[in-house]
């Protein structure tokens with residue numbers, strides 16, 4: 001039997017090959033046209049097993065540890081974030097909530113199709129007036145004439161209008177703050193679901209985003225995944241999504257570094273390659289230090305986790321904060337070291353930088369991660385409203 005790391009190397013190499021061959025040639029065009037990957041391409045990712053890496057074999061997955069999924073997300077995200085996004089959602093995103101907190105019937109209904117790519121599920125937490133303060137959300141599930149109906153709206157939802165299913169966090173009781181919040185799954189074509197016009201973001205192009213409106217959307221009891229009172233569990237599971245997010249940032253930083261390493265050896269000024277200048281060497285070393293530190297922090301949070309195990313939330317917040325800020329910094333330095341070429345769309349570095357900003361806002365900003373870091377390290381709760 002092969003050692004675990006050989007398997008990891010193999011899956012990473014396959015991911016890098018598929019990403020480069022299948023998505024590399026179209027990455028710039030998808031960005032320019034803001035085109036998401038097609039259903040056919042999603043099914044192809046499913047066929048190759050990339051959408052079910054962490055899911056149990058009984059649902060069609062391969063039951064591998066989280067670090068395998070993160071390696072695949074990284075390789076795709078270096079080349080095409082829209083393609084990587086599908087792998088991220090299926091392995092580290094809302095599907096994890098279904099896998100860990102859903103009923104047996106819900107797992108059987110949704111996971112096999114998420115693993116094949118027939119269905120994709122987006123996560124809808126943020127609202128116009130509730131971002132960092134997510135527990136201020138007002139989208140509400142209420143009982144009316146013996147039926148559950150959902151009313152409210154969500155904003156900045158990645159893959160909105162494209163995904164067939166939405167894990168919608170909502171208020172389910174009059175209990176204040178987090179205590180009243182749970183999550184339901186809503187289908188794209190359920191009566192009363194409406195999508196706003198596409199949000200034109202600085203980056204994340206090729207990953208559609210828009211508002212979602214819920215007007216008296218009937219939710220069958222069978223589609224309630226997490227009842228009110230389990231917000232703690234929801235957010236513990238969300239830490240897996242945060243590791244996926246940190247990995248997207250890692251990929252951006254690594255890609256910016258790799259391209260810069262090649263460029264400073266090729267580009268000649270004053271009669272010698274840029275790498276011969278000591279100031280350039282210092283800058284490159286800082287990029288390596290930043291990327292490697294973020295990588296090790298992600299590995300600390302993810303390595304050693306068996307299938308179904310949850311990461312340490314303190315380690316996740318540290319990794320996300322470090323990786324998000326690293327990607328912004330390193331992609332910025334990469335642009336600078338490429339001079340005018342770095343500023344040209346054709347070189348793709350400005351795209352990496354624009355996407356780096358998006359990952360640092362999505363999933364909880366670095367400021368919110370810092371609050372969590374101190375809170376968890378000291379075992380103290382800091383009331384942001386007091």
Ligand SMILES: Cc1cc2nc3c(=O)[nH]c(=O)nc-3n(C[C@H](O)[C@H](O)[C@H](O)COP(=O)(O)OP(=O)(O)OC[C@H]3O[C@@H](n4cnc5c(N)ncnc54)[C@H](O)[C@@H]3O)c2cc1C
Nearest residue numbers: 123124125126131132156157158358361362363365367384
């Ligand atoms: C590219 C992208 C993709 C996204 N995808 C999704 C998605 O799929 N699903 C989803 O539900 N949401 C998504 N979001 C929304 C995202 O989660 C929120 O934008 C994020 O949580 C921040 O909320 P906000 O935009 O309302 O900013 P605000 O909460 O208004 O924050 C504004 C600034 O104030 C700071 N701040 C806020 N409170 C504090 C505090 N107590 N102490 C110190 N600083 C503070 C923040 O750090 C930030 O810098 C996405 C956002 C982006 C940009």
